[in-house]
Amino acid sequence: MNKKFNLSIRNRLLIQLSCVAFAISLCLFLITRIVVLQAITATQDGLLTAAIQSVIDKIYVVENSVSVDLPYDTFSLLGAVGEDRIFYRIDDNGQFLTGYSDFPMPHKFGNIQEPEFSNVEHKGERLRIAATENIVFAMDKRHELRIIIAQSQNFQKSIATKISSNLVLITLFFFMTAILFAFLTANLTIKPIYLFATDVKMRGPNNLRKVSSDVPTELKPLAQSLNEFISRFRSTLRQTETFIAEAAHHIRTPLSVVKSESELALRKSKTPENRERLRTIIKSVDQTNRSASQLLDHAMVLYRAERPETEEFSILYAISEIVTQFKLAADLRDLDLTFSTDASPTQTVNLDRTLFETSVRNLLDNALKYALSETTIIIEFKKTKHNFQLTIKNQYSSAPFLDQKQLYKKFKRGEQTGEIIGSGLGLSIVMEAVSAIGASIEIRKTKGDIVCATLLVPY
Amino acid sequence: MRYLISTLLIILHINVAVALTIETNHSYGAAKTVSDLRILSSTDIDVFAPVLRAYSALNPAVSITYSTASSSDIYRAVSNAEHDFHLIMSSAMDLQMKLVNDGFAKPVSFLERVNLPDWSHWQNKLYGFSLEPIGMVVSASHFNEGDLPNTRRELVSFLRANQANFSRKIVTYDVTSSGAGFLFATQDARQSNSFWRLAEVMGGLAPHLSCCSGAMLDAVNQGEFLLAYNIIGSYAEKRSRLQKNLRVIYFQDYTHMLLRTVFIPRNVTNTASANDFLTFLLNDVGQNFIEQETDMLSLRSDVLTDNPHYKPIRLDTGLLVYLDRLKRQRFLDEWSSALIQ
Numbered sequence: 001m002n003k004k005f006n007l008s009i010r011n012r013l014l015i016q017l018s019c020v021a022f023a024i025s026l027c028l029f030l031i032t033r034i035v036v037l038q039a040i041t042a043t044q045d046g047l048l049t050a051a052i053q054s055v056i057d058k059i060y061v062v063e064n065s066v067s068v069d070l071p072y073d074t075f076s077l078l079g080a081v082g083e084d085r086i087f088y089r090i091d092d093n094g095q096f097l098t099g100y101s102d103f104p105m106p107h108k109f110g111n112i113q114e115p116e117f118s119n120v121e122h123k124g125e126r127l128r129i130a131a132t133e134n135i136v137f138a139m140d141k142r143h144e145l146r147i148i149i150a151q152s153q154n155f156q157k158s159i160a161t162k163i164s165s166n167l168v169l170i171t172l173f174f175f176m177t178a179i180l181f182a183f184l185t186a187n188l189t190i191k192p193i194y195l196f197a198t199d200v201k202m203r204g205p206n207n208l209r210k211v212s213s214d215v216p217t218e219l220k221p222l223a224q225s226l227n228e229f230i231s232r233f234r235s236t237l238r239q240t241e242t243f244i245a246e247a248a249h250h251i252r253t254p255l256s257v258v259k260s261e262s263e264l265a266l267r268k269s270k271t272p273e274n275r276e277r278l279r280t281i282i283k284s285v286d287q288t289n290r291s292a293s294q295l296l297d298h299a300m301v302l303y304r305a306e307r308p309e310t311e312e313f314s315i316l317y318a319i320s321e322i323v324t325q326f327k328l329a330a331d332l333r334d335l336d337l338t339f340s341t342d343a344s345p346t347q348t349v350n351l352d353r354t355l356f357e358t359s360v361r362n363l364l365d366n367a368l369k370y371a372l373s374e375t376t377i378i379i380e381f382k383k384t385k386h387n388f389q390l391t392i393k394n395q396y397s398s399a400p401f402l403d404q405k406q407l408y409k410k411f412k413r414g415e416q417t418g419e420i421i422g423s424g425l426g427l428s429i430v431m432e433a434v435s436a437i438g439a440s441i442e443i444r445k446t447k448g449d450i451v452c453a454t455l456l457v458p459y
Numbered sequence: 460m461r462y463l464i465s466t467l468l469i470i471l472h473i474n475v476a477v478a479l480t481i482e483t484n485h486s487y488g489a490a491k492t493v494s495d496l497r498i499l500s501s502t503d504i505d506v507f508a509p510v511l512r513a514y515s516a517l518n519p520a521v522s523i524t525y526s527t528a529s530s531s532d533i534y535r536a537v538s539n540a541e542h543d544f545h546l547i548m549s550s551a552m553d554l555q556m557k558l559v560n561d562g563f564a565k566p567v568s569f570l571e572r573v574n575l576p577d578w579s580h581w582q583n584k585l586y587g588f589s590l591e592p593i594g595m596v597v598s599a600s601h602f603n604e605g606d607l608p609n610t611r612r613e614l615v616s617f618l619r620a621n622q623a624n625f626s627r628k629i630v631t632y633d634v635t636s637s638g639a640g641f642l643f644a645t646q647d648a649r650q651s652n653s654f655w656r657l658a659e660v661m662g663g664l665a666p667h668l669s670c671c672s673g674a675m676l677d678a679v680n681q682g683e684f685l686l687a688y689n690i691i692g693s694y695a696e697k698r699s700r701l702q703k704n705l706r707v708i709y710f711q712d713y714t715h716m717l718l719r720t721v722f723i724p725r726n727v728t729n730t731a732s733a734n735d736f737l738t739f740l741l742n743d744v745g746q747n748f749i750e751q752e753t754d755m756l757s758l759r760s761d762v763l764t765d766n767p768h769y770k771p772i773r774l775d776t777g778l779l780v781y782l783d784r785l786k787r788q789r790f791l792d793e794w795s796s797a798l799i800q
Contacts, residue, residue, distance in 0.1 A: 070786045072649055076777030083582045085560050086776045098784045100561075123562040154582070 010190045017182030025175040029167060036163050040156045041128070045117050048130035051078055051149050052115050055088075056134050064139040066092060082155025085125055091146040099148075109133035109146055125152045192216045196223070208234045208306055234306070245299040248292035255292070259285040294425035301358055301429050305436035308352035315388055315457065316345045318357060319381055326364050333368060336376040343383045349457060351437040356457070359433040359441070360390065362426045363453050367394040370451070387456040396449045407443060479536040480528060487515040487523040494524040496732040500548035501530040502719060503673075506693055509753050514739050521732060530554055530638040537563050540726050545733040548721045550591065550691070551638040553645075553778040555720045559585040560779060564722040565730060570738045579718065579758045581774050587718035588740050589755035590762070592692040592709050592769060593643050596676060596699070598685045599706040610712040611653045618660050626664045630675045630684040633668035634794055639717075643689040645781040645790060646715050646772050653712070658797035661688070666798060680704045691717065693754040709769075716763070716771040719755070 051074045058069040068090055078086050089099035103122065106129055110116035115130040127150040136143040196215050203209075210227045259282060266278040323339045330337040349356075367377050371394035378393040408431040409424075427443070434441045439457040446452050485504050486494065500507065504527060511525055526544070528536070530551035536542045537558050549555050558564065564584040579587040595614075597607070601624075608614040618625055632640020647654040667684060669675045672694050675687040680702035692707065699705040721740070723733045739745045741758075750757035763769055772778075780786055 067785045067789065068783075069789055070780045070783045072777045072780045075780045076773065076775050079581075079776030084776070085562075086779065087560075098786075125562070 008190075009193065010186045013186040013189055014182055017185060018179055021175055021178030021182055025171050025178065028174060029171040032167055032171075033160075033164060036167070037156075037160055040159050044128055044151065044153070044156055045115075045130065047078065048117070048128065048149055048151060049113075049115055050074075052130050052132050052147055053112060055090075055147055055149065056112055056132070059134070059136055059145065061136065061138040064141055066097075066136050066138055066143045066145065068098060078149070078151055082153075082158050084154050085127075085152040087122065087127065087150040089148050093142075093144050097145070103148070103150065105146065105148065106131045120150070122150065127152055128156075192219060200226070208237070238303075241299040241302055245296050248295040248299075252289055252292045255285050255289050259289070291425070294429065297358060297362075298425055298429050298432070301355060301432045301436070304352055304355050305432055308355065308436055310351050311353055312348045312350045313353050314345050315347060315349045315356075316341060316343050316381065318353065319360060319379075319390060322357060322360050322364060323379055326368060329368055330377065333371075334374045335368060335371055337379065338376055339379045339381070341381040343381055343388065347383065347388075349388065349459065351439075351457075355433040355437050356439075359430045359437075359439075359455065362430045362433075363392050363441075363455065366426050367392050367451075367453070370394065370396060372396055384456075387458055390455040390457070392453045392455075393446075393450050396451060479542060480532055481526045482529070483527045485511070485525045487511045487525070488518065489520050489522045491522040494522045496521055496523045496546070496736055497544045498523065498525045498546045498548060498736075499533055499536070499542060499544040500525060500527055500546075501533055501550055502548060503527065503694070505697065506754055510740070510745070510749060513748050513752070514736060514745075517739070518735070521735075523736075534558060534638075537724055540724075542724070542726075544724065545727050545730070546721055546736065547724050548588075548719065550717055550719050551642060552718055552720055552772055552774060553642050553782055554638060555585060555722065556581065556774065556776065556778040557782055559722055560776060563725050565725055565727060567723060567737055568730075568734055569741070570734060571742065573738060573741045574743075575741060576758055578771060578774065585720050585722045585774065586737065586741060587720050587758060587774060588745075589693075589719045589749050589753075589757060590760055590771065591717040591719065591755065592762070593689055593715045593717060594692050594695060594707050594709045596679050596687045596690045596695050597706050597708060598679050598682050599704050600682065601685045602706070607706070607708060608710075609708070610710055611651070611657050612712065614710075615653070615657050615660050618664060622664060625685060627667070628685040629661050629664055629666040629688065630669050630678060630686070631661070631666055631688040631798075632672075632675075633670055635791060636670050639672075639691070640689065641781070641787075642717075642772070643715065644794060647689070648790065650713055650715070650770070655793070655797060657688075658794065662798040662800045665800075668798070676702070676705060692756075697754045709766075711768050714766070714769050716756075716769050718771060718774055720774065 054071045054074045055068065058071050060067055060069065070088075075086060078084065087100050087103050089101070089103045089105065090097045091105065104120070106116065106118050106120070108116045108118070109131045110133070112132060112134060115132040118129050118131070120127050120129055129148055129150040131146070131148045134145045134147065136145055192215060196211070196219055200211060208230050210230060211223050215223050262278050262281045262285065266275055266282065269275045269278060319341075320339065323337065327337055364377075364379075371377055375395040378391075380389075380391040380393075382389050408427050430441055434455065437457070439455060441453065441455050443451065443453045483504055485508070488495075504525060507525065511523060515521070515523060530549045531554070533547060533549050534551070534554040534557075537547055538561070540563075547555070547558070559581060566583045567586065575586070606617065608617045618629075632643065634641040634644045644654075667678075669678075672687075672690050675684070675690065676695060676698045678684045679687045680698070682704065690707075692709070695705065695707045699707055721737065723730055723737075727733060740749075746757040746759055749755050750760060756762055763771070781790060
């Protein structure tokens, strides 16, 4: 991918809109300037027309010749605005009558109402000329009077300069405003994309719900494709889980048959060798059976993680019930189970109860399995500032090194599991369940070979 | 101040190559073969000398030559580019305006910020530097204090009532030969119709027509004439202090204010000395000096605000109109028929 492709949509929009704003501002400036110059030229032409008309008004006949009584105020006014230079010339039947004899006559002449206008360079000055032809009769003699009045363009220049400087400010203001709007537009345009991306980014690893279809039309194909993909992925995942669950279920039934048959055979077996083999078989069957159960549990946790069924329940009761259930198993293993709490039974949480109980059960199961015989498993439940905290402590003969990275991996078992039956799925199930309900788990070794598991459940 | 005959010839486009007639030459500052600053002016040295002395005192290293000539001679010399002056000064506003309009002036670059009233300059080329009220001078011994006319209407009535006393006793500019006289008369005609009535009345009294204000003032002082119409204030005031019989009157219907103007001619290559002098002349130092130490009025003079009937002649392209061949001829014809009966 080249750099240009990497440019953010917002910056692209911003650059494009700024370019457009600049182009429009420039056009605005140029067009307005042209219009202003045209308006100023029109004003000057109007002034020259009025001047020529007032000169024509002052043409009079003396005997058989014509004369002109130049109007003072007209000439005064012509130079009033921009202190413009003025030149004029009047010819009678092609003969110079008065004015500036060296001023070149233009080729075209208009009439009184509409003089002919042109520009000429004369004596180092650019001049605007109004030229008119007027017929006068004196003693039956036809006099063709050609009148020109030329004015320099200081007036035009000074007004154009004034307006241009104002125009620059106006254009600049327009441009800055356009840039501001471009910025806002870019942000507004990018917002749905940003929201969509955030929505996708913020979902948990097991959240396979459809993304919201409430997106702009342009993003609909993307959302649709994403949803189709999620849907396919979910269905594949479910098929896999169903397959595993069913496989586990199908294995468990024949396994119980194998186990009961083996136990029967063990009772009847006389030779110590056979009894030993049968015990090995029974142990393997137990192992397999437990793995199958854990697989079922795991599949269930994954399934529920996907669509948790939240309910409000007393967390203390839920834990107490589980602890009670484990009392018997603990007695069988010569373990003491103590449960202490400072929480009130009225304190409730709103989450998937099955997932919560599965995680607690698995933790206790682990504690029972690995605890040193004739020790006490201490269960504490209390309410902290932000969480409910459940701590389970059990004593090892020599507590193993706990590799936090490996701890929650599927089918990974600790170093000192030895003869203890287990599948390596327990903690991975706990992890899945805990993250599904938004809780967290920490297992660490403390002084005196005590392993402490801490489950933090938010209110 | 002297206005000579050639104005008319120039306006009539009779381009006779006549050498510039310098009337007086005065030098100030350091003595050099070729002066650093050469001024051609129509203003009498008596009136302008204090300004030159003040500038020279501030800039002793600069050598100045002040040459006087008639306004029409000045016009001709500049329009033919037959001169080597750095500054052109004249009280003939219309001729100065025409020279600048026709492209014979250079833009002025002031060496410091100069605050000028808008009406006192045209573009950045032609600058007015002093104001002059145009008045009437009478022989005081021939008037009772209560009889002195304050308006042109009163003057007309007064002359009508005293025809016998004033016959051949009135003097004014010969507008055909005097550029300043022509300017004053045309501005009068433009300002008010009462001018032509006054001209008719004066014409009936067989007035004497003169070229120059100095001669007119002397004649009035000596009682040769009783009344001189359209005289430049600074000259009249100066003379009236020496010649006690002179009484200057500024009319209350309107009193025109002449603007003495100056520009740098186009053919000047080194404008530094001219720019420096103009900066001095037009900034606060120069203007305050003119106001306090000379008989001229500065551009910032309180006279204008204190006297609403004082009307400066506008420095604009309207001034070109009476220089038009036909317009001028028409005016002179009417003036002649009124004054010369």
